[in-house]
Amino acid sequence: MHDILPQDSPVWQLLESDFRDLAHQYGYAEIRMPLVEKTELFVRTIGEITDIVEKEMYTFEDLNGDQLTLRPEGTAGCVRACIEHGLIHNQVQRLWYCGPMFRHERPQKGRYRQFFQVGAEAYGMAGPDVDAELILMTARLWKKLGIQGLQLQLNSLGSLEARARYRDILVEYMTAHIEQLDADSQRRLHSNPLRILDSKNPAMQALISEAPQLSDSLDDESAQHFADLLELLDKAGVAYTINPRLVRGLDYYEKTVFEWVSDRLGSQGTVCAGGRYDGLIQHLGGRPVPAAGFAMGMERLLSLMVEDGVQATAFSPHIYLVIAGDGLASQGLALAESLRDWRSGLRVMVSCSGGSFKSQMKRADKSHAALALILGEDEAQCGNIVVKFLRREKPQETISQTALTDYLENIDEIQRKLS
Ligand code: ATP
Numbered sequence: 339m340h341d342i343l344p345q346d347s348p349v350w351q352l353l354e355s356d357f358r359d360l361a362h363q364y365g366y367a368e369i370r371m372p373l374v375e376k377t378e379l380f381v382r383t384i385g386e387i388t389d390i391v392e393k394e395m396y397t398f399e400d401l402n403g404d405q406l407t408l409r410p411e412g413t414a415g416c417v418r419a420c421i422e423h424g425l426i427h428n429q430v431q432r433l434w435y436c437g438p439m440f441r442h443e444r445p446q447k448g449r450y451r452q453f454f455q456v457g458a459e460a461y462g463m464a465g466p467d468v469d470a471e472l473i474l475m476t477a478r479l480w481k482k483l484g485i486q487g488l489q490l491q492l493n494s495l496g497s498l499e500a501r502a503r504y505r506d507i508l509v510e511y512m513t514a515h516i517e518q519l520d521a522d523s524q525r526r527l528h529s530n531p532l533r534i535l536d537s538k539n540p541a542m543q544a545l546i547s548e549a550p551q552l553s554d555s556l557d558d559e560s561a562q563h564f565a566d567l568l569e570l571l572d573k574a575g576v577a578y579t580i581n582p583r584l585v586r587g588l589d590y591y592e593k594t595v596f597e598w599v600s601d602r603l604g605s606q607g608t609v610c611a612g613g614r615y616d617g618l619i620q621h622l623g624g625r626p627v628p629a630a631g632f633a634m635g636m637e638r639l640l641s642l643m644v645e646d647g648v649q650a651t652a653f654s655p656h657i658y659l660v661i662a663g664d665g666l667a668s669q670g671l672a673l674a675e676s677l678r679d680w681r682s683g684l685r686v687m688v689s690c691s692g693g694s695f696k697s698q699m700k701r702a703d704k705s706h707a708a709l710a711l712i713l714g715e716d717e718a719q720c721g722n723i724v725v726k727f728l729r730r731e732k733p734q735e736t737i738s739q740t741a742l743t744d745y746l747e748n749i750d751e752i753q754r755k756l757s
């Protein structure tokens with residue numbers, strides 16, 4: 339779990355605000371869910387025989403004896419909230435969220451125990467047009483963020499029934515090659531055989547690539563849905579690769595699944611993953627509502643952004659107010675307040691708790707402010723203020739405090755930053 343330090347937060351803020359603007363462009367509204375849910379919710383939605391539920395959850399008993407879990411992903415809580423508040427009863431809902439998720443994984447680059455996701459969910463729309471909308475949204479985000487070289491992989495998992503048929507075929511194939519299965523896969527052979535296709539063990543890849551394909555067992559409706567989606571993407575000019583092995587880490591998907599993958603992140607290459615999960619809401623006790631969504635890992639996106647040279651400006655004030663004299667604090671604070679009243683975008687940092695004039699000027703310089711305002715005893719008595727430019731050669735000036743905002747109106751450094 340990481341601290342995000344002040345020098346790193348600007349690029350996080352950039353990603354967050356770009357995603358928020360994007361979501362709003364498509365009509366998605368923000369939902370904020372609790373970080374903790376009942377353990378049972380994740381077991382029922384994600385599935386018992388999955389990496390997350392089997393070995394990655396932070397689960398604890400609270401003082402009432404309730405089993406709770408730090409959320410490992412956002413969809414389960416989002417669906418729970420929507421059912422609880424009647425948000426998806428006979429209505430369409432487009433939602434997005436952003437926040438930390440928790441999984442007890444082996445930490446490595448691109449894989450952390452607390453990591454951040456942004457995600458979107460669309461409820462009440464069964465057609466492939468929403469699947470396409472979600473994909474277009476993500477494609478637009480890469481452009482906006484300046485991330486190059488992501489590849490879209492698509493597959494259809496078919497209906498739950500089609501998957502059950504395929505499961506039998508797969509079990510038969512895997513059983514015939516049982517000596518080649520690693521321990522994890524042997525364990526999954528009868529509990530959740532599709533998950534074997536998701537194995538990251540290099541030794542399993544040959545066997546997996548020879549396995550019978552899910553697409554050969556697709557039901558007609560899913561096949562049509564998938565064909566329609568591909569046509570929509572073709573017409574929208576979105577390139578994709580069909581990956582018949584793509585099964586996704588969660589159990590609740592059906593029909594469309596997709597991932598955006600980078601070849602620059604090693605085995606942590608998936609930056610965004612999503613799909614359709616029409617059966618989940620009914621499974622959790624709601625009325626049947628079609629649903630689709632995606633989630634993306636923010637740390638992985640950020641490392642690509644930084645590699646691609648995306649710059650985010652670090653925070654710095656426009657003005658640093660030096661208070662050089664005893665008993666001037668209240669006049670100094672009042673002056674700073676009046677400047678913040680004048681322009682809400684203006685950033686004024688006050689040198690609180692004094693110190694020598696020299697050390698205050700050092701702090702002013704370190705703050706990267708464009709201007710220092712100096713309130714000394716003489717100025718305070720006459721209602722004046724000294725203006726000193728910190729980033730260019732220009733003689734300092736003494737002006738009346740009442741004329742200060744008019745003066746700032748004509749200072750390039752301030753006006754440029756405010757516009
Ligand atoms: P992986 O196959 O890499 O373990 P996953 O299938 O478990 O991923 P999802 O549950 O689909 O991942 O989560 C969506 C996205 O969240 C992932 O594509 C990835 O970008 C990000 N993500 C998942 N787990 C982590 C983690 N432990 N640390 C950082 N990012 C993560």
Ligand code: MG
Nearest residue numbers: 389390443587
């Ligand atoms: Mg995982």
